[in-house]
Amino acid sequence: MTNGVGAGIVGRAWDAGFVMAARRSAAPKLGDVLLVTGSETFLADRAVRSAIAAVSKGKSDVEVTDLGAGELDVGVFAELTGPSLFSAERVLVLRMLENLPTEMVPYLLEYAGAPADDMLVVLVHSGGQKGKAVLDKLRKASVNEVVATAPKTWELPQFVAGEIRLLGGTIDERGAAALVDAVGHDLRALAGACSQLVSDSGGQAISTDLIGQYFGGRAEVTSFAVADAAIAGRTEPALEQLRWALDCGVAAVLVTSAMAGGLRGLAKYSSAPPGLREADLAREVGVPPWKLKTLRQQARGWTPGGLATAIKAVAQADADVKGASGDAGYALERMVITVSRAHGRR
Amino acid sequence: MSVWDDLVGQEPAVGILQRAVSGAAARLRGESGAATAGMTHAWLITGPPGSGRSNAGRAFAAALQCANEGCGECNECRTALSGAHPDVSLIRTELLSIRVSEIRELIRRAAMSPTQGRWQVMVVEDADRLTEQAADALLKSIEEPGPKTIWVLCAPTVEDVVPTIRSRCRLLVLRTPPVPAVAEMLSRTLGVDAELAGFAARAAQGHIGRARALARDETVRERRTKVLEVPFALRDLGACLKAAQQLAEAAKEEAKGSAAAVDEKERAALEQALGVGTKGAKPREAAAAVKDLEEQQKARAKRWERDVLDRSLVDLMALYRDVLVVQTRAGSELINAELHTSIVQFAERTTPEQTIRRIDALAACREAIEMNVAPLLALEAMTIALFEG
Numbered sequence: 097m098t099n100g101v102g103a104g105i106v107g108r109a110w111d112a113g114f115v116m117a118a119r120r121s122a123a124p125k126l127g128d129v130l131l132v133t134g135s136e137t138f139l140a141d142r143a144v145r146s147a148i149a150a151v152s153k154g155k156s157d158v159e160v161t162d163l164g165a166g167e168l169d170v171g172v173f174a175e176l177t178g179p180s181l182f183s184a185e186r187v188l189v190l191r192m193l194e195n196l197p198t199e200m201v202p203y204l205l206e207y208a209g210a211p212a213d214d215m216l217v218v219l220v221h222s223g224g225q226k227g228k229a230v231l232d233k234l235r236k237a238s239v240n241e242v243v244a245t246a247p248k249t250w251e252l253p254q255f256v257a258g259e260i261r262l263l264g265g266t267i268d269e270r271g272a273a274a275l276v277d278a279v280g281h282d283l284r285a286l287a288g289a290c291s292q293l294v295s296d297s298g299g300q301a302i303s304t305d306l307i308g309q310y311f312g313g314r315a316e317v318t319s320f321a322v323a324d325a326a327i328a329g330r331t332e333p334a335l336e337q338l339r340w341a342l343d344c345g346v347a348a349v350l351v352t353s354a355m356a357g358g359l360r361g362l363a364k365y366s367s368a369p370p371g372l373r374e375a376d377l378a379r380e381v382g383v384p385p386w387k388l389k390t391l392r393q394q395a396r397g398w399t400p401g402g403l404a405t406a407i408k409a410v411a412q413a414d415a416d417v418k419g420a421s422g423d424a425g426y427a428l429e430r431m432v433i434t435v436s437r438a439h440g441r442r
Numbered sequence: 443m444s445v446w447d448d449l450v451g452q453e454p455a456v457g458i459l460q461r462a463v464s465g466a467a468a469r470l471r472g473e474s475g476a477a478t479a480g481m482t483h484a485w486l487i488t489g490p491p492g493s494g495r496s497n498a499g500r501a502f503a504a505a506l507q508c509a510n511e512g513c514g515e516c517n518e519c520r521t522a523l524s525g526a527h528p529d530v531s532l533i534r535t536e537l538l539s540i541r542v543s544e545i546r547e548l549i550r551r552a553a554m555s556p557t558q559g560r561w562q563v564m565v566v567e568d569a570d571r572l573t574e575q576a577a578d579a580l581l582k583s584i585e586e587p588g589p590k591t592i593w594v595l596c597a598p599t600v601e602d603v604v605p606t607i608r609s610r611c612r613l614l615v616l617r618t619p620p621v622p623a624v625a626e627m628l629s630r631t632l633g634v635d636a637e638l639a640g641f642a643a644r645a646a647q648g649h650i651g652r653a654r655a656l657a658r659d660e661t662v663r664e665r666r667t668k669v670l671e672v673p674f675a676l677r678d679l680g681a682c683l684k685a686a687q688q689l690a691e692a693a694k695e696e697a698k699g700s701a702a703a704v705d706e707k708e709r710a711a712l713e714q715a716l717g718v719g720t721k722g723a724k725p726r727e728a729a730a731a732v733k734d735l736e737e738q739q740k741a742r743a744k745r746w747e748r749d750v751l752d753r754s755l756v757d758l759m760a761l762y763r764d765v766l767v768v769q770t771r772a773g774s775e776l777i778n779a780e781l782h783t784s785i786v787q788f789a790e791r792t793t794p795e796q797t798i799r800r801i802d803a804l805a806a807c808r809e810a811i812e813m814n815v816a817p818l819l820a821l822e823a824m825t826i827a828l829f830e831g
């Protein structure tokens with residue numbers, strides 16, 4: 097998590113490993129200057145809040161000043177950073193550091209070189225190029241930095257797992273992925289979901305069942321996700337989606353019908369006569385026009401033979417889940433594997 | 443003329459029922475022993491769809507009520523056949539199952555003495571649709587019937603009936619009626635010419651109701667022709683899906699048409715019975731009853747749709763059977779003689795192994811639809827399998 101810039105601790109705000117380490121040894125303390133950078137306001141806010149919490153822990157009289165860096169002038173800054181009349185312990189939060197007046201830069205750097213030991217200064221930069229010079233100089237002054245950029249989509253389960261760990265709960269990888277699928281990519285919503293789950297899991301590891309109870313009202317979405325992944329030939333994600341859908345209590349027949357619908361549209365699209373206008377093509381295929389783009393993409397990996405195999409597999413699975421076989425989950429897995437392997441077949 | 447006239451090609455079964463009727467008449471005269479030997483209180487009539495199971499049940503009921511053992515002309519015969527005889531209960535369901543509540547009502551009626559002094563006859567036309575619960579309720583009544591009660595249950599096969607019921611009934615098996623017998627009946631009763639009668643009898647493959655419809659109704663014949671065009675249209679994947687869609691939509695249309703004819707009438711009758719729109723009507727109860735009816739009608743429409751599909755699949759199986767006949771030089775008469783040329787060409791282009799696989803695909807599709815697989819999906823898998831061979 098460290099990237100060697102400056103000597104301070106640099107960590108991603110959403111990464112639990114970093115947050116935990118920060119809590120243990122390098123938690124912000126009085127006498128520090130902490131830099132929070134990045135555009136993800138949810139994470140930045142939280143970094144600020146936890147820094148304040150760290151220095152106020154067990155104390156009742158820590159004085160917090162929270163203002164925009166743009167409002168700063170020499171007088172105000174001197175007043176805020178000068179010796180305290182009442183020797184109170186203080187936190188100064190300067191937000192939107194990119195708006196810091198140029199003439200203030202030397203004062204800020206000077207402070208960073210010799211911070212007051214009864215005060216924590218938190219500098220929040222919103223990311224972007226503006227005010228980059230100040231950032232670089234602060235980094236050279238070895239201030240600690242928390243990077244508040246959003247995790248990439250594939251890092252979201254890790255974010256969820258971290259959140260839950262921080263809240264004192266546990267969840268496995270599959271559960272974390274399931275929660276991301278169910279709730280979406282908004283960090284605030286995910287964090288909210290995590291805290292709800294931890295508080296309601298009663299100390300147990302958070303199960304996909306529990307996730308299903310809270311966030312499983314998206315049966316169609318998950319069954320379509322299974323179909324989309326399988327049709328894209330992505331076997332592993334398709335199987336993951338399937339397990340998640342079943343864990344959420346999605347009816348097996350919804351999965352087969354979503355898969356049948358997806359393949360049907362694709363097969364009709366692939367075998368439509370060439371040269372049709374968009375609107376006519378959409379009618380011929382039986383989908384809304386906006387779906388044609390998706391179908392065009394999906395169709396690339398498919399031959400008529402592959403589609404035929406896939407459709408037959410879905411019909412078989414539909415029969416299986418309706419009673420021909422005892423194990424619906426197995427029947428659906430077999431279907432997903434057959435469909436996704438039929439993708440890309442010559 | 444007699445009540446047995448409509449039982450086409452079922453001479454052996456008719457013989458057994460006639461002996462039973464004589465025995466019952468002897469019983470009424472107070473005789474016993476050999477004279478009443480053919481008579482028993484519980485019957486199970488089985489036979490393939492369209493072979494005339496329920497007709498046999500009704501004819502039997504009429505003959506039991508008739509002073510002349512089934513003359514077909516007296517008031518007893520006519521009312522028994524039409525369902526209007528006070529001592530004959532005809533129970534049929536358009537639904538997927540017969541409910542316990544209906545069976546309880548039936549048992550209550552079965553226990554009553556016949557108003558006209560002969561027999562209380564209970565004909566259950568769809569004994570295969572008795573729920574386990576309903577069958578349990580029925581058991582005692584069948585086991586210890588009133589002295590003048592006769593139960594007649596009908597089902598496609600013995601296996602379709604709950605074993606406990608099955609073991610308490612005398613079994614009567616109807617056969618698939620021979621084509622010439624059906625053709626003769628069509629000419630006689632509908633007055634159609636021999637060629638059309640022969641075609642309809644062959645095409646219906648022993649299903650009498652279907653044979654009648656084919657002989658009588660041009661649109662039924664046209665629909666069948668369309669279905670039989672399917673195998674020759676399967677050029678590529680797109681054509682397979684299109685054919686499946688057409689089959690599914692045609693079935694839906696046909697079922698909807700049949701339903702429209704009865705749904706509205708049933709609803710009007712129910713509303714009248716509930717006194718909707720009159721003083722003293724209970725709107726809430728009426729609404730519940732109407733909703734109940736609508737649900738039953740929906741279930742029925744679905745079942746009809748599946749029935750139509752099944753018939754289409756049977757027609758298609760017959761076509762491939764004809765192909766196989768040509769391929770194996772079996773020499774049997776073609777069911778679809780009118781398609782002789784296309785069938786021979788198709789037979790030459792393909793192998794018997796392929797034909798058998800195609801017939802299997804049709805059988806699998808029938809099974810799938812029976813099992814409630816989404817019809818369109820089942821049909822798509824089927825047309826693809828037919829195309830692939």
Ligand SMILES: [Zn+2]
Pocket residue numbers: 508509510511512513514515516517518519520
């Ligand atoms: Zn009579």
